[in-house]
Amino acid sequence: MANDILLEIKDLHAGIGDKEILKGVNLTIRKGEIHAVMGPNGAGKSTLSAVLTGKPMYEVTSGSITFMGKDLLAMSPEERSWAGIFMSFQYPVEIPGVTITNFMKTAINSKREALGLEPMKAGDFLKLLKEKMAFVKMRPEFAKREVNVGFSGGEKKRNEIFQMAMLEPQFAILDETDSGLDVDALKIVADGVNALHTDETSAIIITHYQKLLEYVAPDVVHVLKAGRIVTTGGSELIDAIEKNGFDQFQ
């Protein structure tokens, strides 16, 4: 059914400057689905996540992206967040001087303002913050830490999932979330992703490795190579990639 479609990418061409990186990507994600996009280095995985979130410098030359019936490409990064899109960054950014509490308070109240709601009451906010930090097993003292400053790789990724839990997105993009994580951190992240997943929300897992996919089962798997999706299938593709790599797909 057409109204089950959450995100639709049609013949997307995009790149940086004169360099075309995505060369005609088509992808349809329905409500409740988890998709994996796998591909070798240089396939265009990072460009895909950058274009979905509206990162400056990346240019879409043709094609379209529709999110919940709206033209996603016409929206600013913050408008996309308000509409329910969230990306867990491959390299979470350090923001010296800004505490996690202040960061999340500003984020949540900006969205509320955009939706015409009053700011969240301080007590309610702190309760929510505590609850979501416990959910990803972040120690309470992290609330006062500067965003990602001095965090280990695992702590940074956990902080991403914490923010995701706070913002409750309709559509999550997990960009190489498994890179640099040990098994324990990977499990915490995967548990978070699974717990936040409902029949109404969708996710796209962009990854080089099958690691995270051992814990979060995708409904659909795509192979991205040289800027195009060359194969789409089920979880059997993950095994095929693990055995024989990406060279088998053309």
Add this chain to the structure above:
Amino acid sequence: MSSEVYILRPGVVNLPPEHIEVHDGETLNITVIVMPGVSADIPIRVDVCGTGASVTLNGLYLTDGNDKVSIVTDIRHTVGGSTSSQLFNGVAAGESRFNFFGKILIAQDAQKIEAYQTNRNILLSEKALIDTKPQLEIYADDVKCSHGATVGQLNADEQFYMRSRGIPEVEAKVLQIISFLSPVLAGIEDEKLRASLSEEVEQAVRKMSE
């Protein structure tokens, strides 16, 4: 002993004294705040001429439009066993111009001195100009001194990260600038004054970021 805040607002320019002497065991804590809409030359010379004396000289500036602000500090440690610390952070927008000339002098044989100076600047527009010149003159060998000066722009990766979390572009800039300025505001001892100044600075920063 003494903690003073000098605020320069359009029309009400409260300049710090041009020459201060700090004697044995005395503490001096001065903060200078320059709000947008002010053009001024601000020379401050401090003679640290007593053992156990401690000087903190901080400042923040916000320049916009055609403002021209120049801060010249001259800290002279004439006897040993004293400390000084300077922190000046500021933001220049519009076609404004900001100069910082900071000098630390440590006299001959004035040993066991710690003297630090930092000047950090952010350019918000292509037409704003910043000139920063730190200078150390040391004639003693048992001292700890450092100076550092930076001029840069707001970090674009930080901005995109914040916007991807739903923080609007202007709000992201305000957060970045406030966090950049907050170490100076934190040095103001009077809590009430600190709170009201933080509010005033935030409003000015928001206006400059739009």
